[in-house]
Structures are given as structure tokens and as C-alpha cells.
Amino acid sequence: MNRHIMRRLVSGLAVAVAMATSATACGSGSDGDSGSGSSGTAKDYGLVRSGTITAAVTAGDYPFVAPDATGKPVGMLVDLNNMISKRMGLKIVYKTTTVQAGLPALTSGQYDMMSVGLVATPERRKSVAFTKPIFWGQNVIVVPAGSKAKALDDFTGKRVGAGANSSQADFAQKSLTKSRLVSEATDSAGVSQLLAGNLDGMVLGSTHVSKILKEHPGKLRTALTSPQDQPGAMAVNKKLTKFLADYNKELTVLADNGTFLKLYQKYFPDLPYPTQMYKFWPSIQKQVEAQGEKTS
Structure with a gap:
């Protein structure tokens, strides 16, 4: 083969290898390394699907969550978790089940969390973890x-x-x-x-x-x-300790900035915010008291 042709082939191959190496080093990588959070990358939390929260919901938990006319889950917890997942740089998908089937499936790792208002009883805490309280009913x-x-x-x-x-x-x-x-x-x-x-x-x-x-x-x-004897919360797979910690951080932000109370009042217009929750969310107590002062 002509030496000039051979030299061109070797040079072209070197450039191609360099480009491929650069793309591997700078690219987004696996699903767990990509997201829409402020950092531009989603953390690898050990979720069922990397970069995506798989959340179990039930068909009869309105207004926390329930299917609309098309079967799409809607409700307070859907709005809340859509916000939190976005803030965490994660996607979220909802899978319909029942509490009876969902809790053992959560424990076995088929779901990451149950987007359902559950009372955080000591018995349940043996097999699942819980978010910070969201309701007292x-x-x-x-x-x-x-x-x-x-x-x-x-x-x-x-x-x-x-x-x-x-x-x-x-x-x-x-x-x-x-x-x-x-x-x-x-x-x-x-x-x-x-x-x-x-x-x-x-x-x-x-x-x-x-x-x-x-x-x-x-x-x-x-x-x-x-x-009820205990507050309501959402159940999370016990292995997802880092995910739960970051989730609770984002939930706290939304409670402190007034977003959570707005969601509650949107979906529970006839129910005053439970005073039992003030010990968990003193910032919401201040928001409720401020609203009372404005209307008095």
C-alpha cells in the first residue's frame, strides 16, 4: 500500500479514537447520571430505574391521588411529587396498585415509594421507611x-x-x-x-x-x-436512605416557602390544616396564622 495512503489512514484512526474518548469523558453516561436538576445531573440513588422514581399509587385515595377520566393519576401527592422529583433532577412514573399489594412490593424493591397517605405505624416501620409527615387525619x-x-x-x-x-x-x-x-x-x-x-x-x-x-x-x-394515633406520610423502600434524606430536604423547602400549604388548601378546601401537624411544620403554623390575621 502507498505510504501516503497508509499515513492518512493511521492519522484518521487516531482522530476517531480521540473523539470517542472525549465523548465518553464528557457525555451524559447512563440514565442515572442525567437529569433536570440544578446541578444538571441526577444522583445514583439505587432506584428501581436509574434516574426515575417508580411510585406506587392506588385507585381510591382522592384527593391525595386518584385516576382522572383518562386513567392518569392526579391529586395533591402527584402535584407534590412532580415538583420534588424535578427539583431532585429525577423523572417520576406512577404505577397503580393497592395498599395490600403495594407495601410488600415496595419492600421487595418493585417500587421506590408509595405516593399514598399512610399512617406511619410502628408495625409498618419494621418493613418500610416514611417521609416527613404530610397529614393528620x-x-x-x-x-x-x-x-x-x-x-x-x-x-x-x-x-x-x-x-x-x-x-x-x-x-x-x-x-x-x-x-x-x-x-x-x-x-x-x-x-x-x-x-x-x-x-x-x-x-x-x-x-x-x-x-x-x-x-x-x-x-x-x-x-x-x-x-388517628399517628400522622400520615408516604412509604419509601428502606434501602433508599440517601434518596429519602434528599426527598425530605426538598419537602421541607416546599413547606417553608408556602407551596405545601397552597397545595393542601387547593385539594382540601373544606378541611382546616390539622393543628397536630404544627409540631412537625412550625413554618406552616406561621403561614396559617398569617392568613388568619389577613382575613380577620
Whole structure:
């Protein structure tokens, strides 16, 4: 082969190798190294999918999260987590499941977190971690409009439903020991059974009650309410310690700058912000008090 041609080939090969080396050193690399955060790179948190939060949601947790007419998850926690994931330089995808199936799947590593309001009980903390508190609710027993029940003893021997693995189920097992407890897949399924006469009462979270009563005017009523023992939070895989720490930092920023309270008041316009939460979020207490001063 002509020496000049050979020299050109060798020179071209050297340039190509140099360009490839430069691209490897300066490029975005794997999915876990790319993102939209302020630093321009997403940290490798050990997520199910590098650079993406895989969040489990349920079909009946409105207004925290619920599917819209197209099946797309919407609600307060969707808005909140969309903001936080963006601030962390991560994407987020939502997978619909149930609390009963979602918690063990979270523990086994199929999800990174459950974007659902769950009471952070000591029993649950054995298998999952929790974000900082997001809500403090009440357990409400809803009954048919014609029912005379108004106390726990009135449900002795009665069939009372509660969502499987929910905080309402925990309440029912603890407080309705003389009742015949029925595990329901979702709140909606339990309400349907209540309307059909197959249940004497259904335990619901206070955030769901007003919507359900509006959907069935004159057919249901509240028998009694009881404050929950623990605040509500979102569950996270225990192995994701760095992810949880950074998530809580971003949640704190949104609480302190007023974003969290705005979201709460958007999705819970009829429920005052729970005063039990002030010990976790003193900045929100100041924001609520400031709003009261403006309206007084």
C-alpha cells in the first residue's frame, strides 16, 4: 500500500479514537447520571430505574391521588411529587396498585415509594421507611342514612368494612373488637357494599368522606369520628436512605416557602390544616396564622 495512503489512514484512526474518548469523558453516561436538576445531573440513588422514581399509587385515595377520566393519576401527592422529583433532577412514573399489594412490593424493591397517605405505624416501620409527615387525619365510620348508630358499641355484632392494610383497618381492629370486620379492596368497593346493604358501616379516612357523601346525597351519613394515633406520610423502600434524606430536604423547602400549604388548601378546601401537624411544620403554623390575621 502507498505510504501516503497508509499515513492518512493511521492519522484518521487516531482522530476517531480521540473523539470517542472525549465523548465518553464528557457525555451524559447512563440514565442515572442525567437529569433536570440544578446541578444538571441526577444522583445514583439505587432506584428501581436509574434516574426515575417508580411510585406506587392506588385507585381510591382522592384527593391525595386518584385516576382522572383518562386513567392518569392526579391529586395533591402527584402535584407534590412532580415538583420534588424535578427539583431532585429525577423523572417520576406512577404505577397503580393497592395498599395490600403495594407495601410488600415496595419492600421487595418493585417500587421506590408509595405516593399514598399512610399512617406511619410502628408495625409498618419494621418493613418500610416514611417521609416527613404530610397529614393528620381522622377515622370516620359512615353508615346508611337510616342507621341509628352513633357510638362504637352500636356496632357490636355488625358488619363493618375497612380498606385492606389501611390505617382505617388498623383502627377497626383496635376499636371495633365486637364487630364483624370485613376487609375491602378499596374504599369505593366498601361504599358499594354499604349501599347494597351488605355492610352496616364503613370506616373511611376524613379526607374521603365529604366527596363520598356528595356522590350519594341523602343515602349516607357520618356516625362518629376518631382522630388517628399517628400522622400520615408516604412509604419509601428502606434501602433508599440517601434518596429519602434528599426527598425530605426538598419537602421541607416546599413547606417553608408556602407551596405545601397552597397545595393542601387547593385539594382540601373544606378541611382546616390539622393543628397536630404544627409540631412537625412550625413554618406552616406561621403561614396559617398569617392568613388568619389577613382575613380577620
